[in-house]
Amino acid sequence: MRVTVLSGGVGGARFTRGLLALLRERLPDGAGGTTADVTVVANTGDDLWLHGVRVCPDLDTLMYTLGGAVHEGQGWGRRDESTHVAADLAAYGLGWEWFTLGDLDLATHLARTELLRRGLPLSAVTARLAERWQPGVTLLPMTDDEVETHVVTDDGTIHFEEWWVRHRAAVPARGFVQAGVERATPAPGVLDALGSADVVVVPPSNPVVSVGTILGVPGVRDALRATTAPVVAVSPVVGGAPVRGMADACLAAIGVATDAAAVARHHGRRADGGVLDAWLVDDADAPTVPLLRADGWTVDAAPTLMTDVPATAAIAARALALVDRLP
């Protein structure tokens, strides 16, 4: 069974961990793994150059979370981290003191940068770094080309991470620019992962700057619309608010209401020219189920708070169960 996941952010990584736990239970390979072949296409729009190293937040959150090394409370960065180098860099007045690169995390960025400088594309670099962590999935950047999400504010255009971390998305975003996306191509394996999947899963990732960025890579949206695989997604909005992060600030910037039905309609059903087939909302949003069903959506309500891995596995099970209810 081939499963392809489009993931960004902490929510995407946590969901994928639960999905893998479910697949290991349902399709065990007898060695603690799963016979399912899971490919995760990661958002790379958050990527940036800092202190001369390439930082890939969403690839690293997936690699650390699935590799068992993530700082669980943060959902990003390494557990048992220290920040000696960051403190000393601050003493030089360099870098972003509000964006902490931990000492162990820096090793990842130094390794990545070394391999990039040797001429490896990001996809090959990612595969090489993942060998150490054994995430249990094929981890693919959405593209090997440098695409960065920049945020247009009244005081100028800044990198997404500055808007997200320094300003906590409190500065109004007038729009998002995926710098470089027009000349980007999907990374090797991405289109095949979509075309040959038995199911495509969209976790409760940020619909604008994670899912939207991945879909913005030329060719990806068309491949998603064309695949014979059903496409199921989990709402990142519960009861009118994002579960984590500041997706509401992103949705407001593009004029989409922060509610489960509005986000579904923003992505759209494939039958209507959109990219999804089925949508799982939280029990808190059960009232939207009949409304969406009336529009032809295959939709269900379930507990969707990813409180721990078993709870997340149960959410993944409910999302996959929607496949059986597709017309």
Ligand code: FO1
């Ligand atoms: N998030 C923060 O809130 N504060 C930080 O200092 C911070 C540093 C950081 C360093 C490396 C990295 O890969 C991620 C980091 N993040 C930090 C998280 C990051 O902003 C988010 O995980 C993603 O960009 C959201 O998808």
